Structure formats: structure tokens, C-alpha cells
Amino acid sequence: MAIHSRNKALICKVFPSSLRPVAVRWFDGLEECSIRSFEELIRAFGVRFVTCSRVPRPLDSLLSMVMREGETLKTYFDRYWETFNEIDGDFEDVDTRTFKVELPTKHDLRKSLTMKPARSMHQFMDCIDEHKWVEEDQTQGKGWAKAFPKKKDHQSGSYNQNQPRRDFIN
Template identity: 60%
Template structure:
């Protein structure tokens, strides 16, 4: 598209190739000669589909995220990292502390993270994965104990 950015007619013809089903339906419904330029086309598209834009989340939404009573570490961790990835900026140091503080106060991982601090998001993710593996191994051990030979 950048190569042909001076050729507005071509850009208008190529534009639909990037659309999904709903947007294509909108495009096909445009009246003939109702759009006079590529700029007008992008403005009309933006006006119609403004609600589809993702608004970056604020750091406050990450700070307020907490593990729920009875929630698994996997579920909390998945929610946390999904939200973290929606925040623009470099907040690795905040990620470490907010993830830890969001865990239930009696959670063993929280105790571990406050006892032996991690200094990067990579270390935090490694520690979470290690904790999950240990818990999975413990769960499998309990299941084996219950099996009657």
C-alpha cells in the first residue's frame, strides 16, 4: 500500500481486501460515488467502526487486579498477563510487585516471591511456571496414592 500511496483510486480498490466479513458488508453497502478520496474512505470507515478500536488499558487496571478466592494460579496468571499485555509502556518493575500483591496473602507463591525477590518479568514467569509444575506433580502424586492396585 505504501508504494501506491499516491494512487488514490488504486488504494480505494485494494482497501476491501483487508476487511473482514462485517466491514466488507458495510463497504458493499456504500452508495456509488459517495466516496471521493481514499482519505474520505478511511474517515468513513473509522467513523463506522470506532467501537472496534482497542483502547490501551491504564496501569491502574493492573494494580487493581487481584486473585479471587478459589481461583487457580493458572487462571489468575492468564488474566494478569492478558491485561499486562494491553498496557502500553515499560512497567516490568510494576508487573513484578502487582502480580505478587495480587496473589492471596496466604498463597505459597506469594510467600516465595516476597522471600526471594525476582528482578525481571522473565524471572517472575519462570517462578510461576516452576510453581505450577510443582503443584501439578503434587496433584498427580495424590492421584496415584488413591489408586487401588
């Protein structure tokens, strides 16, 4: 529509093709000749669909975040950055500190960030990524151990995953 921004009548004709089904139903339900200009159409659309507009979140919504019990680092990281990106302003110096503080005190990433604080956003993101990979690897390892439990060697009475069970060998 930016191409035809000078031709208001054309914009009014093209506008419906940019709408999704709910907005099309609203547009089709407008009374004939109830909108006299594109500016009125914009206002009416804004009033009807104001919930779709982005409202910046306050900084305290970030400060009150906590890593939930049983939550993975990846899930917490995604939730944290989604909230961080919804805050207006430049708070890069705050993000590394609040992220670390909201981790459980025994979390390896918190220990790592305490012992060697990140000097840049890039370094901070790299550190988080490394810990996410380790956590995912450990989770996959636990899943593998559950899928392939150790088998008991009935002759020796011990558990050994790598040796075949001897009670089935002739």
C-alpha cells in the same frame, strides 16, 4: 496494500479484499460516489468501526486485580498479563510487586516471591512458570486419584490401590 501506497485509486480498489464479512457489508452498502478519496474512506471506516480500536487501560486496572477463589495460577497469570499488556507506559517495576500482592497470602508463589524477590523480569517469569507447572502437576494428580480410587481389601479391611482384590481370586 503498502506496496501500492502511492496509487490511491488502486488502494481504493484493493481495500475491500482486506475486509471481513461485517466490514464488507458496510462497504457494499456505501452510496455510490459518496466517498471521493482514500482519506475519506479511512475516516468513514474509522467512524463505523471505532470499537475495534485499542484503547489503553489505566494502571489502576492492574492494581485492582485479585486472584479469584478457586482460580488457577495459570488463569490468573494469563488474565494479569493480558491486562498488563494493555497498559501504555513502562511499568515493569510495578508488575512484579502488584502480581505478588494480589495473590492469596497463603499461596506458595507469594511466599516464594517474598522470601526471594525476582531481580529481573526473566527471573520473575521463570518463578511463575515453575509454580504453574507444580500446580498443574498437582491438579493432574488429583484427577488421577479420582479416576483410580483406592480399592478396599475385604480380607484385611484396609484400602490398598496396588494390590488386587482377593475376593475375586480362586
